[in-house]
Amino acid sequence: MQTLTPEEKQELDLIANKMRSQIIEMFHVAGGGHFGGSLSVVEILVTLYGAVVRFDPAQPRWEERDRVILSKGHASGALCPVLGHWGFFDEGLLDTFNQLDSPFGMHPDMNKIPGCDMSTGSLGHGLAVGIGMALAGRADDKDYRVYVVLGDGECQEGTVWEAAMIGSHLKLNRLTAIVDRNRLSLDGATESINALEPLADRWRSFGWHVLECDGHDPAKIHQAIQQAHDYLDGPTVIVANTVKGKGVSFMENKYQYHYAILTNEELEAAREEIAR
Amino acid sequence: MKSAKIPQWTGDPVQPLPMADVASRVAAGLCLVEEARSNPDIWALTSDVLNSTGLVPFAKAFPERFLNVGIAEQSMMGIAAGLATCGKIPVAATFGFLASMRACEQVRSDIAYPNLNVKIYATHAGVALGKGGTTHHALEDVAIMRTFANMTILEPADVLETQKVMAAAVAHQGPVYIRLRRGPGPVIYQGELAYQIGKANLVREGNDLTLIGCGRTVGECLLAAALLTQRGISARVLDMHTLKPIDDEAIAAAARETRMVITAEDHTIIGGLGGAVAEVMAELGLATPLRRLGVRDIYAGIGGEDELLAKHGIAGPQIAAQVMQFLE
Numbered sequence: 001m002q003t004l005t006p007e008e009k010q011e012l013d014l015i016a017n018k019m020r021s022q023i024i025e026m027f028h029v030a031g032g033g034h035f036g037g038s039l040s041v042v043e044i045l046v047t048l049y050g051a052v053v054r055f056d057p058a059q060p061r062w063e064e065r066d067r068v069i070l071s072k073g074h075a076s077g078a079l080c081p082v083l084g085h086w087g088f089f090d091e092g093l094l095d096t097f098n099q100l101d102s103p104f105g106m107h108p109d110m111n112k113i114p115g116c117d118m119s120t121g122s123l124g125h126g127l128a129v130g131i132g133m134a135l136a137g138r139a140d141d142k143d144y145r146v147y148v149v150l151g152d153g154e155c156q157e158g159t160v161w162e163a164a165m166i167g168s169h170l171k172l173n174r175l176t177a178i179v180d181r182n183r184l185s186l187d188g189a190t191e192s193i194n195a196l197e198p199l200a201d202r203w204r205s206f207g208w209h210v211l212e213c214d215g216h217d218p219a220k221i222h223q224a225i226q227q228a229h230d231y232l233d234g235p236t237v238i239v240a241n242t243v244k245g246k247g248v249s250f251m252e253n254k255y256q257y258h259y260a261i262l263t264n265e266e267l268e269a270a271r272e273e274i275a276r
Numbered sequence: 277m278k279s280a281k282i283p284q285w286t287g288d289p290v291q292p293l294p295m296a297d298v299a300s301r302v303a304a305g306l307c308l309v310e311e312a313r314s315n316p317d318i319w320a321l322t323s324d325v326l327n328s329t330g331l332v333p334f335a336k337a338f339p340e341r342f343l344n345v346g347i348a349e350q351s352m353m354g355i356a357a358g359l360a361t362c363g364k365i366p367v368a369a370t371f372g373f374l375a376s377m378r379a380c381e382q383v384r385s386d387i388a389y390p391n392l393n394v395k396i397y398a399t400h401a402g403v404a405l406g407k408g409g410t411t412h413h414a415l416e417d418v419a420i421m422r423t424f425a426n427m428t429i430l431e432p433a434d435v436l437e438t439q440k441v442m443a444a445a446v447a448h449q450g451p452v453y454i455r456l457r458r459g460p461g462p463v464i465y466q467g468e469l470a471y472q473i474g475k476a477n478l479v480r481e482g483n484d485l486t487l488i489g490c491g492r493t494v495g496e497c498l499l500a501a502a503l504l505t506q507r508g509i510s511a512r513v514l515d516m517h518t519l520k521p522i523d524d525e526a527i528a529a530a531a532r533e534t535r536m537v538i539t540a541e542d543h544t545i546i547g548g549l550g551g552a553v554a555e556v557m558a559e560l561g562l563a564t565p566l567r568r569l570g571v572r573d574i575y576a577g578i579g580g581e582d583e584l585l586a587k588h589g590i591a592g593p594q595i596a597a598q599v600m601q602f603l604e
Binding site: 063067109110111117118119121122125126127128129130131132133134135136137140159162163166167170173 | 284340341343345346348350353354355356357358359360361362364366381382386389390391442470474
């Protein structure tokens, strides 16, 4: 199994830090943003684009590309900087985030953002779309893979489980779901609102190959994805354990920063912590 | 808006239209098979209504491009969207009420908003599943679908037009909601039929008033027009097979050239054919009287398809009787 070298991991850590900085600055210019879930998913997206996904930024609709669906579309604030970093568009454009007629908004639009494979925003939609992409690939003998990044709170949506049944029934082994398990949704702790646990067992009982990993360690995420690739009997879900608001200590594990507008003091503190 | 009693036709009956020898859903399925023979990108999906939607021949002919997702309409629409991003032309088949309401948000957000090339094959339109009752009627679907930007809505009036609609829907780049029925319906067209999305068909000339129907009610409008000749009234009949984008030129011509416009739809009169025609006439400043026939802001109740059409005033004799009342 291919593993990341310490140098590769360090490189991804640095990029993740740069992404966090861009998220803070973008949301500052935009006047607010989904900090918690954008910061928690950073390493998942950075590892995907930096070490896993096959893509060509010059051909965003390249037929042979791997597909990534950010089913938790409210983390658009993390996806956009990642796509910019990997050359799909000029990163300077990110300054327009959430401005009138910007391609970049609170939820991503596949027809406006080069490299975005599906428009998302409403929770519970992405997994079924990923099944469609994986089915098309299988029918056409393509070897591309499909990655669907879900929020953990999103797994309270019934359509996630509807699609989960179909995905395992169809044995779509080139489909991988990654759950950003940050344990908080908009109103509070998932476990106190509508408990997801035993989350891994639930996915297992729906016929999925289940892996768990530290969702902030690119080497661990990469390793789990490699294991998912090696599993040929059906789809894999990786429950990536994360911290909502990761990287900005006053936001960490605070549902109040699911969406927030920072005060000047908070902005400075966040900048300082990320620059460290 | 809730209706007074629907008047009954007191004149002589007229010869009914010939009936097709095939159920409309079966015809639609066969039309799709024909399209799929020459177009390898066409897929068909269904949600445990394979038989009911007439897709058995497709599933047999093209098993590699067919998927039954089980009772999961929302996922079916999402899967169709995913297939479409990969260049496929998925045709997602289920009952109209499920396509437009259970899977409403998937249709809007996963298909219409990203403008993906998915065809929604919605059967059992209106009260076609009459005895199924309100849960199984699709009397709101056109109103819902009309509000989605990028969506085209087509409703064929008979088997020949179903062929044209299916071919046009597949050739059209972008989402299409195809409103289909269930059992056999009347034959409207014979021989050649010129068909173009967005261009209503004139099925009967007339210069006193205009009856506009879509789908099943086109035949009912023709019957009504035949009855109205007994009273010396010449009714034009338009087949508004495209509910969106609607043919505003044909509507304007009807309003300018005849003295009254009457729409008849197997749908609530709110937001469907009648609503669309009213919008066009009002914005063009056409003061010609307009009457909308359809289900009048109530649930249709239980009954056979034909019984319910008559009960709600959208069967030929009731249309004719109401026209006489409007003219009084």
